[in-house]
Structure formats: C-alpha cells, structure tokens
Amino acid sequence: MYNLGDTSSLKMKLFLLLVLAAWHQAAAYPTKVEKVENVNDIINGYSCAYGSIPWQVFLTYKTDKGDHFCGGSLINQWWILSAAHCQGIPGTMVVRLGEHILSANEGTEQFIYAAKQIRHPNYNPQVFDNDIMLIKLAQAAQYNQYVYPIPLPSSCVATGTWCTVSGWGNMVTNGVVNANALQCLNQPIISTADCQHAYPYDYTNNMMCSGFMQGGQSTCQGDSGGPLVCNRQLQGIVSWAYKCALKGYPTVYTKVCNYNAWINQIMSNN
CATH class of the missing domain: 2.40.10.10 (Trypsin-like serine proteases)
Structure with missing residues (x-):
C-alpha cells in the first residue's frame, strides 16, 4: 500500500x-425500501473552482x-x-x-x-x-x-446557515450522468422540525438536513460520504435522501458535531 x-x-x-x-x-447509494437512497452528486449545482475544495x-x-x-x-x-x-x-x-x-x-x-x-x-x-x-x-x-x-466543527451549525456540498455523482434526476469535474452547491441548513416532518420514521438526532424544500437542487447518487462545509468547518457527511431534488425531501447528512x-x-x- x-x-x-x-x-x-x-x-x-x-x-x-x-x-x-x-x-x-x-x-x-444503497436503497432503503425503495424509498431512501444514499446520495452522491449534485443536481443543478456548478463546477467548483479548481482547488477551492x-x-x-x-x-x-x-x-x-x-x-x-x-x-x-x-x-x-x-x-x-x-x-x-x-x-x-x-x-x-x-x-x-x-x-x-x-x-x-x-x-x-x-x-x-x-x-x-x-x-x-x-x-x-x-x-x-x-x-x-x-x-x-x-x-x-x-x-x-x-x-x-477541513477542520472539524467547533459547535453544531445553526438553522439557516449557508453551506457548500461537493461531489462527482449524478447530475440528472432521470438516468445517470456522473460529473467529470467536481460539482458544488450552496444551500442552507434546514430546521430539525422540517427534517423530521420530511422523514418522520427515519430521522434521528445524529442527522440533519440541508438543501431546498422546494426541490430542484440537491445531491444525488455518486457522492455519499462527501463534505457539507459551513463557515470553513465540516458539519455534515452526505448520507441519504428520498430520490434526488424532490420537493419536500431534502438530503440528510450525518451530523458531524455529535462525533x-x-x-x-x-x-x-x-
């Protein structure tokens, strides 16, 4: 090695x-009763600046x-x-x-x-x-x-904080078009209440949601494990979601500050 x-x-x-x-x-991006898929890339993001992540x-x-x-x-x-x-x-x-x-x-x-x-x-x-x-x-x-x-978090991130997620996964909601250049997406932290409402049977205190409740932009298959960075600290790990960029179902992240x-x-x- x-x-x-x-x-x-x-x-x-x-x-x-x-x-x-x-x-x-x-x-x-393992499937959970067809409902939940682990996520790995960016829908409607942008190409990260070279060397920025x-x-x-x-x-x-x-x-x-x-x-x-x-x-x-x-x-x-x-x-x-x-x-x-x-x-x-x-x-x-x-x-x-x-x-x-x-x-x-x-x-x-x-x-x-x-x-x-x-x-x-x-x-x-x-x-x-x-x-x-x-x-x-x-x-x-x-x-x-x-x-x-990237530094570990000094504290847990607040709702509404804008963060950046990045990865090379799927860039389309139908079919598979994996990214060649590293993709980024700027998105806010979603409240615990909204996250629990979206996933009432699966959400735990070791998770958090980030993205857009209206859908249209999100991570997708191909970027699981990737970073969600807020104020230059690693706050989240891409974990799972219901489909990709679907209205009402934001991406769920492992809450790094708990660990x-x-x-x-x-x-x-x-």
Whole structure:
C-alpha cells in the first residue's frame, strides 16, 4: 500500500476511468425500501473552482456487490472522514486526493491506499443512523494548494446557515450522468422540525438536513460520504435522501458535531 505517484498515478487514473465507465451506476447509494437512497452528486449545482475544495477526496473500492465510489473529507494528514455505508473490502480502497477533473491528469493528484476503515460501532444500515467512518491512509497526504484538511466543527451549525456540498455523482434526476469535474452547491441548513416532518420514521438526532424544500437542487447518487462545509468547518457527511431534488425531501447528512469525541478517540488509538 503506497502512494502511486507520477507515472504510476497516471496509469492508475486511466485504469480507474475504465472501471468508472463500467460501473457508472454502481455509486454507493444503497436503497432503503425503495424509498431512501444514499446520495452522491449534485443536481443543478456548478463546477467548483479548481482547488477551492482541497479537502475533497474521491474513494474507489470493491464490495461483495461489485465496484463502487464515494466522496470523503481529509481531516488531517492521515485520516479521511466519510460515510459508514461507503466501507469497502479491505485492501481495495484507493483514496484520490487533489482531484478536480477525473478524466484528466492534472499533476495535483495523490493516490494513496486505505490502511484502515473504521465504521462507527453503532452504525445502523437500516436507518443509516451513525453513518460515519474514519479511513486511515497507508501514508501521509502531502499538503499543498490542492490537498488540505477541513477542520472539524467547533459547535453544531445553526438553522439557516449557508453551506457548500461537493461531489462527482449524478447530475440528472432521470438516468445517470456522473460529473467529470467536481460539482458544488450552496444551500442552507434546514430546521430539525422540517427534517423530521420530511422523514418522520427515519430521522434521528445524529442527522440533519440541508438543501431546498422546494426541490430542484440537491445531491444525488455518486457522492455519499462527501463534505457539507459551513463557515470553513465540516458539519455534515452526505448520507441519504428520498430520490434526488424532490420537493419536500431534502438530503440528510450525518451530523458531524455529535462525533468529535469519537473521531478524536479513534485517531488517538490508531
């Protein structure tokens, strides 16, 4: 498990692009009684400015159901924070940092294998409660303009705060058109009451909603595990939703501020 630099990085990128073409519909976005799907990209967002989301990572990995991809966030030189449902078979996950256009070799990429994947011990895949996972890199990421960590939250974010979500997933509500360039969407935090009203049987205190109740813009398949950043702090992890950009059903995020102690304990012990 090593950083695949320079020539090896280009070869790996070309290989991964062929894999992506073969399983463009296999983004980690498990279905929950047809109703709830894990989410992974941006509907009606915009192309992020190159280098503006330096903590964003692209995860490729295998499960017993095939090849998948997810998003994640660099939180220090050794650790990535993502969604628990993005866990892959050990030894198969490659963490791609410094990416912007997936099909291009931009010279800013770092490809590093995952050494450990540590799910929250109370993760519940039926309702996606505690949908959070730490990934330890096989070697330290090298910080630069395009690879840099996002701080954990100093406190929970307030309703109405505007935040930015990012990812490479599906950009259409019907069919599959995965993003090549990293996509962004600016959106507000939705009140707990509105989130509970949208999802009365599935919402827990470890979740929060962000997006637009009127629909039309949201994350979608292909970007699970990605960051929701508010005031330069990582407040949410893309987790699940009912369909994509549907009126009355905003995206649900893992509420990172509930997990600071667990995150720090895992990093300290590993």
